[in-house]
Amino acid sequence: MxxxxxxxxxxxxxxxxxxxxxxxxxxxPYLHIxxxxxxxxxxxxxxxxxxxxxxxxxxxxxxxxxxxxxxxxYIREMIQLGADGVTIHVEACxxxxxxxxxxxxxxxxxxLAISPETPVSAxxxxxxxxDMVLVMTVRPGFGGQDxxxxxxxxxxxxxxxxxxxxxxxKLEIDGGVTLGNLESNLDAGADVIVTGSAIFKGDVEANxxxxxxxxx
Numbered sequence: 213m214x215x216x217x218x219x220x221x222x223x224x225x226x227x228x229x230x231x232x233x234x235x236x237x238x239x240x241p242y243l244h245i246x247x248x249x250x251x252x253x254x255x256x257x258x259x260x261x262x263x264x265x266x267x268x269x270x271x272x273x274x275x276x277x278x279x280x281x282x283x284x285x286y287i288r289e290m291i292q293l294g295a296d297g298v299t300i301h302v303e304a305c306x307x308x309x310x311x312x313x314x315x316x317x318x319x320x321x322x323x324l325a326i327s328p329e330t331p332v333s334a335x336x337x338x339x340x341x342x343d344m345v346l347v348m349t350v351r352p353g354f355g356g357q358d359x360x361x362x363x364x365x366x367x368x369x370x371x372x373x374x375x376x377x378x379x380x381x382k383l384e385i386d387g388g389v390t391l392g393n394l395e396s397n398l399d400a401g402a403d404v405i406v407t408g409s410a411i412f413k414g415d416v417e418a419n420x421x422x423x424x425x426x427x428x
Contacts (some may be wrong), residue, residue: 284311316341
């Protein structure tokens with residue numbers, strides 16, 4: 213089964229509540245929330261207050277992507293405020309195993325992300341602790357980037373690893389996904405599709421419905 217996960221980083225923040233409601237009513241099951249600290253990535257995005265506000269307005273699965281140094285500092289509060297899943301970066305955490313264990317103990321789904329320059333082997337030691345692997349298909353930190361074509365091989369590699377030994381793990385991709393490259397990413401093995409601009413630019417409801425139609 214495939215899952216659409218619209219990223220609110222590309223939403224109109226003046227209309228955020230309304231756009232989240234549109235996404236939910238159109239049938240998207242997930243909502244992607246990027247948390248950036250200006251250290252692990254150059255940008256600074258929203259944090260706990262936005263998560264709390266969105267949680268009050270929506271029953272969607274809140275997929276929180278922690279692009280921060282030492283994410284273990286914020287796990288408990290993120291989950292208390294409504295995160296259903298928390299993804300950390302293998303490059304940003306010195307205690308990956310312990311942090312994944314904490315996420316599970318607090319009742320949320322675990323995710324582990326790798327940036328485009330990081331080899332797939334970096335996630336292998338933690339595969340029995342994760343519910344999802346996130347392959348970044350752009351460099352983390354900025355929305356609206358073009359898809360890095362070389363990441364397609366990495367998606368295929370992760371899919372082979374999942375199929376061989378970890379069939380319950382989802383494979384999420386994030387960055388530069390459009391209707392134009394959606395099919396090739398699904399064929400490569402992605403089953404959770406994060407996309408921002410392709411959803412929130414233009415007719416949000418129509419965009420969600422078209423993605424969902426093509427992901428059936």
